[in-house]
Amino acid sequence: MAKKVKEKTNKKKYAGKTEEEWRDWEEKFGKKMDKAGKEMGKKGKEFGEEIEGLAEKFSKHMERKGKKLEKKCKDRWFNVFGPIGPLVRGLFGLLWLMVCVWLLNLVNSSLQSDFVLRLTYLITTHIYYFFLAFLFFAYNDYFSRKSHKFYWMISPITNGVSAAIVLWFLIAVLNLITIYVGNSMLTYALNFLKGNLFGIFLFLVAVGYAVVLIKKSLDRS
Numbered sequence: 756m757a758k759k760v761k762e763k764t765n766k767k768k769y770a771g772k773t774e775e776e777w778r779d780w781e782e783k784f785g786k787k788m789d790k791a792g793k794e795m796g797k798k799g800k801e802f803g804e805e806i807e808g809l810a811e812k813f814s815k816h817m818e819r820k821g822k823k824l825e826k827k828c829k830d831r832w833f834n835v836f837g838p839i840g841p842l843v844r845g846l847f848g849l850l851w852l853m854v855c856v857w858l859l860n861l862v863n864s865s866l867q868s869d870f871v872l873r874l875t876y877l878i879t880t881h882i883y884y885f886f887l888a889f890l891f892f893a894y895n896d897y898f899s900r901k902s903h904k905f906y907w908m909i910s911p912i913t914n915g916v917s918a919a920i921v922l923w924f925l926i927a928v929l930n931l932i933t934i935y936v937g938n939s940m941l942t943y944a945l946n947f948l949k950g951n952l953f954g955i956f957l958f959l960v961a962v963g964y965a966v967v968l969i970k971k972s973l974d975r976s
Contacts (some may be wrong), residue, residue, distance in 0.1 A: 774961075807821030809924035852878065873931050888920050907971075911963025919956040922948065 795815045856875050863871040878885065895913045899906045926949050948955070 769940045838897070841897045842891040843897060845886060845890040848893070849882070852882070852885055852889075854896060870931060870935065873934075874928070876926055877931065891916065891920070907967055911960050914963050915956045915959040918959050919952060922955065923952060926952075 817831065856878050859871055859875050863875070895917070899910070926945050929941065929945055934967075
């Protein structure tokens, strides 16, 4: 018994602790650090989620503010100019388009690109159609705001016209590209779309009225 006590007392100590005590301390310290790390990770995750939620709320709030501000600006525009407001917008659109054509021609004076030359020629030869398109979009926006209760009756037609205008311009630009690409399938597809543009317009109008009627029936039920 005395021998065992002697062995215990003869164990080396480092900084007041034996090797076994240091191992126990290291194990306990490791567990504490692991627990603290998990808690910090959990808190960090919660904090990150909270910040993400706040950022999302802030972005939605700013988006709503931006839409309200945009609506106010447009309403003021319409209130100031009234029915001639869309005409003014159409003239501004025409002016902007002419400036773009002038800039393209200016740049092309050094590039000497045949594609740019054809593109500017396409725009200038159809400048009146572009002006009418600007007027249409402007008055469409005007009546959609001023006569919102009745606008739904003609909205499928106006949407169909808008889609047809955009499609016509895309076909015209892609036709210019086919001159240089020489893709027969693309040429066939463009000719098909161009030849059936009115049919596409009627199809879009029919789909638009179907959607509007379905929405109206769902609102009533």
